[in-house]
Amino acid sequence: xxRVFTALFGVAAYAGGAWAQPGxxxxxxxxxxxxxxxxxxxxxxxxxxxxxxISVSGTASSVLPGPNGTxxxxxxxxxxxxxxxxxxxxxxxxxxxxxxxxxxxMAAEFDKLLAEEKPALIVWQTGTVxxxxxxxxxxxxxxxxxxxxxxxxxxxxxILMNMQYSPRTDSMIAADVYSENMQGxxxxxxxxxxxxxxxxxxxxxxxxxxxxxxxxxxETAERVHACIGELLAAFVVEGVDLARKPKEEVR
Amino acid sequence: xxxxxxxxxxxxxxxxxxxxxxxxxxxxxxxxDLFRGIALWLIFLDHIPSNVxxxxxxxxxxxxxxxxxxxxxxxxxxxxxYGGAMRERGFIVAGARILRRAWQVYGAHIFLFVxxxxxxxxxxxxxxxxxxxxxxxxxxxxxQPDTTLVQALLLKFKPANMDVLPLYIVLLVGFPPVLWLMLxxxxxxxxxxxxxxxxxxxxxxxxxxxxxxxxLFNPFAWQLLFVFGAWCAVSGNRHIRSVVxxxxxxxxxxxxxxxxxxxxxxxxxxxLAHFVPRWLAEFMYPIDKTNLDMLRFAHFLALxxxxxxxxxxxxxxxxxxxxxxxxxxxxxxxxxxxxxVFLAFAGHFIFIEISDRVPMxxxxxxxGIGIMISVAWLLTWYKEMESRGAGSGPPKRPDADLxxxxx
Numbered sequence: 001x002x003r004v005f006t007a008l009f010g011v012a013a014y015a016g017g018a019w020a021q022p023g024x025x026x027x028x029x030x031x032x033x034x035x036x037x038x039x040x041x042x043x044x045x046x047x048x049x050x051x052x053x054i055s056v057s058g059t060a061s062s063v064l065p066g067p068n069g070t071x072x073x074x075x076x077x078x079x080x081x082x083x084x085x086x087x088x089x090x091x092x093x094x095x096x097x098x099x100x101x102x103x104x105x106m107a108a109e110f111d112k113l114l115a116e117e118k119p120a121l122i123v124w125q126t127g128t129v130x131x132x133x134x135x136x137x138x139x140x141x142x143x144x145x146x147x148x149x150x151x152x153x154x155x156x157x158x159i160l161m162n163m164q165y166s167p168r169t170d171s172m173i174a175a176d177v178y179s180e181n182m183q184g185x186x187x188x189x190x191x192x193x194x195x196x197x198x199x200x201x202x203x204x205x206x207x208x209x210x211x212x213x214x215x216x217x218x219e220t221a222e223r224v225h226a227c228i229g230e231l232l233a234a235f236v237v238e239g240v241d242l243a244r245k246p247k248e249e250v251r
Numbered sequence: 252x253x254x255x256x257x258x259x260x261x262x263x264x265x266x267x268x269x270x271x272x273x274x275x276x277x278x279x280x281x282x283x284d285l286f287r288g289i290a291l292w293l294i295f296l297d298h299i300p301s302n303v304x305x306x307x308x309x310x311x312x313x314x315x316x317x318x319x320x321x322x323x324x325x326x327x328x329x330x331x332x333y334g335g336a337m338r339e340r341g342f343i344v345a346g347a348r349i350l351r352r353a354w355q356v357y358g359a360h361i362f363l364f365v366x367x368x369x370x371x372x373x374x375x376x377x378x379x380x381x382x383x384x385x386x387x388x389x390x391x392x393x394x395q396p397d398t399t400l401v402q403a404l405l406l407k408f409k410p411a412n413m414d415v416l417p418l419y420i421v422l423l424v425g426f427p428p429v430l431w432l433m434l435x436x437x438x439x440x441x442x443x444x445x446x447x448x449x450x451x452x453x454x455x456x457x458x459x460x461x462x463x464x465x466x467l468f469n470p471f472a473w474q475l476l477f478v479f480g481a482w483c484a485v486s487g488n489r490h491i492r493s494v495v496x497x498x499x500x501x502x503x504x505x506x507x508x509x510x511x512x513x514x515x516x517x518x519x520x521x522x523l524a525h526f527v528p529r530w531l532a533e534f535m536y537p538i539d540k541t542n543l544d545m546l547r548f549a550h551f552l553a554l555x556x557x558x559x560x561x562x563x564x565x566x567x568x569x570x571x572x573x574x575x576x577x578x579x580x581x582x583x584x585x586x587x588x589x590x591x592v593f594l595a596f597a598g599h600f601i602f603i604e605i606s607d608r609v610p611m612x613x614x615x616x617x618x619g620i621g622i623m624i625s626v627a628w629l630l631t632w633y634k635e636m637e638s639r640g641a642g643s644g645p646p647k648r649p650d651a652d653l654x655x656x657x658x
Binding site (some may be wrong): 064127166173 | 298299300301303310365367370371374378379380383384385386387388389410411412458461462463464465467496511518522523524529532533536537540541553557595596598602603607608609
C-alpha cells in the first residue's frame with residue numbers, strides 16, 4: 001500500500017523536498033517573533049541590579065525527556081542565549097514546568113512560585129493540556145486572567161507562550177480556541193505572546209525541521225528547543241527595548 | 252459509506268405555495284446547492300491540518316466561515332422539504348421523517364467516530380518523538396474505553412473536527428415543533444428562536460461535553476441560524492426582499508465586510524494589531540464561535556446581502572457545465588460532508604506517510620475534491636436509476652439534501 005502511494009506521489013514529494021532548505025535556519029523565523037508589549041520590570045532588573053531572574057511555568061513541552069532533558073530544553077537555552085545578549089547581567093532561568101497541568105492548576109501555584117523565586121519575568125507556557133482535556137474555553141480564559149492578575153500584582157512581567165505545532169496530532173487536538181483565547185488575552189492585557197505555534201509551523205513549512213518525523217532520536221527535539229530558547233531571548237530583549245522607549249513611540 | 256444513506260422519502264411532489272421557492276413554477280433554487288457545495292469543499296479544506304490550500308477558505312477573510320453557510324442552508328432546505336410534507340400529510344408524518352433523518356445523521360457521526368479512533372490509534376501507536384511527549388496524552392481517553400465509547404454514543408465525547416454533525420442532529424430533533432409553528436406564524440417562530448439565542452447568552456445554556464466543558468457548537472445559539480434559514484424558506488423571501496435590495500443595506504454590508512477583513516488581517520500579521528484601538532478590541536474579543544457571536548452572524552448576513560446582488564436565482568453560470576460538480580456536491584450534503592471528513596483524515600495520513608510539502612498539500616486537496624465530485628455524481632446516478640426503477644410508483648419527493656425538485 002505504502003509503496004503504491006510512494007510511487008504515485010514520489011515525484012511531487014521530491015519536488016517539495018527540493019524547495020526546503022534544511023540547516024541552521026532556525027533564526028529564519030525571527031521575523032514572526034515580535035514583542036507586542038514592553039517588559040518594564042525586566043528592563044529595570046537589567047539596568048539597575050544587573051541581575052535577571054526568570055521563571056518558566058509550563059508543562060511537558062517545556063522540558064525534554066531523558067537525564068539531560070532539563071539542560072537541553074528551551075528554558076536552559078534561554079538562560080545561555082540571554083546571558084550572551086545581555087553582557088554584564090547575571091541571568092538565571094528557573095524551569096518550574098510540571099506535567100499535565102492546566103492553566104488553572106498552574107495559576108493556583110503562582111503564589112508559591114512568586115514567593116520562592118521573586119522573578120522579574122514569568123514565561124507562562126500553557127494551552128496544550130487544556131486543549132487535550134477539553135477544558136471549557138471560558139474557564140481557560142478566566143484562568144489566564146487570574147494568573148496574569150497574580151503575576152502583575154506581584155510586580156512581575158509576563159510573557160505568554162502558546163502550544164507547540166505538532167503536525168501529527170494537529171487534527172486531533174482542537175487547539176484553535178485555546179490559542180485564539182491566548183491571543184485575545186494578550187491583546188486585552190497588553191502583554192506579549194510568544195507564538196511558538198506559528199514559529200514551529202514555519203520551520204516545518206520551510207523544511208528547517210522535519211516535525212513529522214517519527215523518531216526516538218532526541219536530536220531534532222534538542223535543536224528545536226535550542227532555537228526556541230534563542231528566539232525567546234531575542235523576544236525578551238525586544239521587550240526590554242520597548243520598555244525603555246518613551247510610551248508615545250511604543251503606541 | 253454505510254450510514255450516510257440517502258433519504259428515501261416518497262410522496263407527492265406538489266408543494267403548497269408558501270413553501271415554494273420564490274422562482275416561478277417550483278423550480279429548484281440552484282444557488283442553495285451551489286453555496287452548500289462550496290461550503291462542503293471549504294469544510295474539507297479546513298479539516299486537513301496545516302494545509303496551504305486552506306488559505307483560500309472563507310474563515311481567513313472574515314469572522315464567519317463555511318459552518319454558517321452549511322447550517323443556514325440546512326435550515327432552509329429542511330423547512331422547504333419537510334414543510335411541504337407537513338402541510339400535506341400532517342405533523343406526525345413530517346415529524347417522523349425529520350427524526351428519521353436525524354437518525355441517519357447520527358449513524359453517519361458514529362461511523363466517522365470509528366474512523367477517527369482508527370486514525371488516532373495509528374498515529375499515536377506509530378509515533379514516538381521526544382518533542383511531542385505531551386501531545387501524545389491525547390490517547391489517555393482510550394485508557395477507559397467503556398466510558399469514552401458510551402460518552403461518544405451520547406454525543407458528549409466529540410473529538411476535534413467532529414462537532415458539526417452532533418449540532419445538526421440536535422437541530423433536527425428539535426425541528427418538528429419549530430416547523431409546525433413556522434408554517435402558521437413564521438414571525439413568532441423566528442422571534443422565539445431569537446429569544447432562545449438571547450437566553451442562552453444570558454444564562455450560559457449549553458450542552459455538556461465529556462470529559463469537561465461544553466459543546467463547541469452550542470445548539471441553543473446556532474439554532475438561530477438554522478431557524479433563520481427555515482424562516483427565509485417559508486416566508487422570509489417576501490418580507491426581506493426590499494430590505495436586502497436597498498442601497499443602504501448593501502453599503503452597510505460592504506462596509507462591514509471590509510471591516511471584518513481588516514480585523515482578520517491583524518490576526519495573521521501581528522504588526523497590524525497595534526492599529527486596532529483598545530476599546531474596539533475589548534468590545535470585539537473574544538469572537539465567540541461556540542455561541543455564534545453576533546459579529547459572526549452579522550458577517551454571514553452581510554455576505555448573503557452582497558451575494559444575492561451578484562448571484563440572482565436565474566444567474567446564467569448556474570447552468571454552466573463547469574458549475575455542475577459543485578452543485579452536485581451540494582445536492583448530497585450529508586454524504587459529501589461525511590466523505591469530506593473521512594478524506595481529511597486520509598489526507599492527513601498521506602502527509603504523515605509520504606510528504607507534507609506544499610505540492611503534496613495541493614495534490615491532496617485537489618484529489619479530495621475530485622473524489623467528492625465523483626461520489627456526488629455516483630449518488631445522483633443511483634438516485635436517478637432508483638427513481639426510474641420505481642416504474643409506476645409515485646414519483647420520489649425531494650429529500651432534505653435537495654433544495655427542491657428533482658435533478
